[in-house]
Amino acid sequence: MKQKKKKSGVKYKVSAGDRMISVVTYVIYSIFAFVCAYPFYYIFINTISSNDLSQRGKVLFWPMELHFNNYQQVMQIPALFSALKISVGRTVIGTALTVVIAAFLGFMFTRETLWKRKLWYRMVAATMYFNAGIIPWFITMRNLHLTNNFWGYILPMAVQPFYIILCKTFVESVPKELQDAAEIDGAGTLRVFFSIIVPVIKPILATVAIFAAVAQWNAFQDTLLLVTDNKLYTLQFTLYQYINQASSLKALVNSTTSSASMAASLAHAQTATSIRMTVTIVVVTPIILVYPFFQRFFTKGIMIGAVKG
Amino acid sequence: MKQFFQNKRKLRGFREFLYILPFLALVAVFSYYPLYGWVYAFFDYKPPFPLSMDQFVGFKWFKSMVDTPVKTIQLLKVLRNTFAMSGLSLLFSWFPMIFAVFLNEIKCVPFKKFVQTVTTLPNFISWVLVYSIAYCLLNSTGVVNSVMMSLGLIDSPQLFLQSSEHVWLKMWVWLTWKNAGWSAIMYIAAITGIDDELNEAARVDGASRMQIIWHITIPSILPTYFVLVMLSLANFLSNGMEQYFVFANAFNKESIEVLDLYVYNLAMGSGGYSLSTAISILKSVVSVLLLCCTNGFSKLVRGEGFI
Numbered sequence: 001m002k003q004k005k006k007k008s009g010v011k012y013k014v015s016a017g018d019r020m021i022s023v024v025t026y027v028i029y030s031i032f033a034f035v036c037a038y039p040f041y042y043i044f045i046n047t048i049s050s051n052d053l054s055q056r057g058k059v060l061f062w063p064m065e066l067h068f069n070n071y072q073q074v075m076q077i078p079a080l081f082s083a084l085k086i087s088v089g090r091t092v093i094g095t096a097l098t099v100v101i102a103a104f105l106g107f108m109f110t111r112e113t114l115w116k117r118k119l120w121y122r123m124v125a126a127t128m129y130f131n132a133g134i135i136p137w138f139i140t141m142r143n144l145h146l147t148n149n150f151w152g153y154i155l156p157m158a159v160q161p162f163y164i165i166l167c168k169t170f171v172e173s174v175p176k177e178l179q180d181a182a183e184i185d186g187a188g189t190l191r192v193f194f195s196i197i198v199p200v201i202k203p204i205l206a207t208v209a210i211f212a213a214v215a216q217w218n219a220f221q222d223t224l225l226l227v228t229d230n231k232l233y234t235l236q237f238t239l240y241q242y243i244n245q246a247s248s249l250k251a252l253v254n255s256t257t258s259s260a261s262m263a264a265s266l267a268h269a270q271t272a273t274s275i276r277m278t279v280t281i282v283v284v285t286p287i288i289l290v291y292p293f294f295q296r297f298f299t300k301g302i303m304i305g306a307v308k309g
Numbered sequence: 310m311k312q313f314f315q316n317k318r319k320l321r322g323f324r325e326f327l328y329i330l331p332f333l334a335l336v337a338v339f340s341y342y343p344l345y346g347w348v349y350a351f352f353d354y355k356p357p358f359p360l361s362m363d364q365f366v367g368f369k370w371f372k373s374m375v376d377t378p379v380k381t382i383q384l385l386k387v388l389r390n391t392f393a394m395s396g397l398s399l400l401f402s403w404f405p406m407i408f409a410v411f412l413n414e415i416k417c418v419p420f421k422k423f424v425q426t427v428t429t430l431p432n433f434i435s436w437v438l439v440y441s442i443a444y445c446l447l448n449s450t451g452v453v454n455s456v457m458m459s460l461g462l463i464d465s466p467q468l469f470l471q472s473s474e475h476v477w478l479k480m481w482v483w484l485t486w487k488n489a490g491w492s493a494i495m496y497i498a499a500i501t502g503i504d505d506e507l508n509e510a511a512r513v514d515g516a517s518r519m520q521i522i523w524h525i526t527i528p529s530i531l532p533t534y535f536v537l538v539m540l541s542l543a544n545f546l547s548n549g550m551e552q553y554f555v556f557a558n559a560f561n562k563e564s565i566e567v568l569d570l571y572v573y574n575l576a577m578g579s580g581g582y583s584l585s586t587a588i589s590i591l592k593s594v595v596s597v598l599l600l601c602c603t604n605g606f607s608k609l610v611r612g613e614g615f616i
Contacts, residue, residue, distance in 0.1 A: 015517060017517055017518075017519070018517060018518045021414065021518055022414070022416075025411050025415055026415070026420070028411070029411070029412065029415065029420075029424045030424075032408075032424060032428055033423065033424045033427045035486070036427045036428045036430060036490065037427045037430075039445070039446055040430075042446065042452055043442065043445050046445070054450075056450065056455075057451070057452070057454065057455030057458075058455075060455070060456070101332055104328075104329070104332070105332055108325060108328065108329050111322075111325055113318055113322040113325060114322050114325045114329075115319075115322040115323050115326040116326070120326075120329065124333070124336055127336060127340040127341075129600070130340075130593070130597075132340075132346055132347065133343075133572065133589035133590070133592075133593065134550075134572065134573055134576070134589070135349065135572070135585050135586045136345070136347060136349065136586060137339075137343045137346070138576075139346050139349070139582075140338075140339070140346060144338070156339045158332075158335055159332055159335050159336050159339075189321070189328065190328070214433055218433075218434070218435035220435055220437050220551060221550070221551055225577070236435050236437045236438070237437075239438070240437045240441075240555060243441050243444050273445070273448060273450065276441060276444065276445065277445050279441075280438065280441045283437075283438060283441075284434055287430075287433050287434055288430070291433065294433070295429075
């Protein structure tokens with residue numbers, strides 16, 4: 001967010017009431033910040049503290065009896081590793097496809113030469129406002145054999161009308177002369193797109209990429225509806241399962257525990273809760289890592305949120 | 310000669326159409342073709358078999374919603390939950406606005422940035438993660454229970470997630486935890502757009518901070534607030550299912566099942582594909598009507614719609 005600059009050097013008298021407001025706002029916003037940040041911190045320090053102390057609710061402010069056993073154990077769960085591959089795969093492939101399509105269609109919809117341009121544009125944009133509902137969608141996906149299929153994660157999310165509109169608006173702000181000059185030099189449509197448009201619209205592509213990536217990483221509903229094959233489970237879905245199944249979780253860990261780590265002190269033995277917390281941290285980490293890069297794109301992103309409502 | 314160029318232009322336009330054709334096909338298949346599935350609402354559809362004409366039942370499923378008392382009661386319960394959840398959000402829709410207004414009053418820039426960064430973060434995690442965080446905080450050995458026990462507020466650990474009490478309120482709290490900081494950004498952008506001279510003039514006239522907020526800041530961002538309220542009215546029936554799906558369990562099922570979740574449970578749980586499709590058709594129709602109404606109302610009040 002842009003910061004308002006204080007232009008005038010004039011000092012105004014600060015009344016007692018105004019100072020009161022200041023103090024109260026600082027206190028209240030500190031509480032808000034705490035409420036939003038502490039849960040992440042709490043879970044993190046519990047994953048690296050002695051599971052015994054954690055289990056007794058003793059780890060509240062800082063890690064106690066530091067150890068990384070939980071992460072080592074979690075990394076050995078085969079199901080989790082496969083879920084990680086699926087999640088990363090769909091995020092990378094899905095994002096790349098969404099961005100390329102948004103850029104290309106955004107550009108094509110500005111081409112006056114395009115046959116029936118307005119019709120196609122409206123056809124794509126209209127899909128923002130309606131939705132057939134999950135059952136017809138599910139049956140469609142089944143008819144297309146996209147259930148239990150990796151492409152079921154990718155193809156339905158590939159064409160995103162709002163990103164296309166964002167790109168289109170951006171392309172429209174690029175001086176037309178650039179394109180015309182290239183065309184006079186004999187460049188075809190695709191050539192114009194790749195050598196003129198793509199380099200210029202990079203900023204908007206970054207915005208689209210980051211929001212599309214978060215959407216792919218966070219997607220949960222499509223796995224729930226379409227996938228029964230556990231090889232295709234995503235991290236989000238696996239996490240959901242881990243939180244809901246209590247008993248089998250410990251068995252899962254114990255079966256992967258080697259004799260060496262069995263010898264490790266009992267205090268560090270994994271519990272169902274410690275596994276859940278650790279997997280939570282594993283799933284949330286990518287979001288927190290890309291988060292700082294996000295913030296530059298917030299203002300554009302709000303529009304995305306507003307339209308998707 | 311002119312003819313030649315025109316033909317060339319046309320040819321080029323057609324070639325460009327061929328470039329975008331695969332993507333148009335994707336839109337047709339994943340957004341338009343599913344609409345055909347609405348016919349299932351008029352058939353007695355049994356999942357694995359293809360449709361045949363002798364399963365045609367006309368408006369049977371639509372009628373059954375009001376004819377069969379069991380279904381009617383169920384549906385009314387679901388509607389009550391939907392209205393309660395959407396109503397609560399609507400009732401407290403001023404919260405992000407006030408959040409933004411007072412955040413803007415903070416003069417220490419690093420603190421302000423920090424608060425904004427931290428409160429926006431939950432918006433970017435999925436509902437599954439929100440649920441797992443809720444689980445980690447609220448389980449019998451979690452921080453909430455251990456703090457409350459040591460303060461002597463409770464004698465034994467409470468299972469907050471497995472309780473049927475205050476479900477609507479709890480859902481609202483999690484929704485706000487996730488979304489408030491993000492929604493505030495829009496208001497912060499609107500506040501940044503306020504002309505500084507207005508504030509200066511008010512201060513010269515001796516206005517207190519509360520007066521400036523009340524007479525300048527809030528009136529300037531009310532249009533934004535209005536649009537957002539209209540949008541949430543248009544989406545009154547669509548709470549989405551993800552949040553309620555992940556938080557649902559045997560204890561809170563009665564008060565957590567909103568329309569979107571009900572449609573899902575009905576189809577995937579009990580195989581009621583046709584009834585579920587019928588309900589979602591009705592929901593779509595009502596939603597479109599709501600959208601038209603709110604858009605019309607917005608045109609009437611502000612002179613412009615939001616579609």
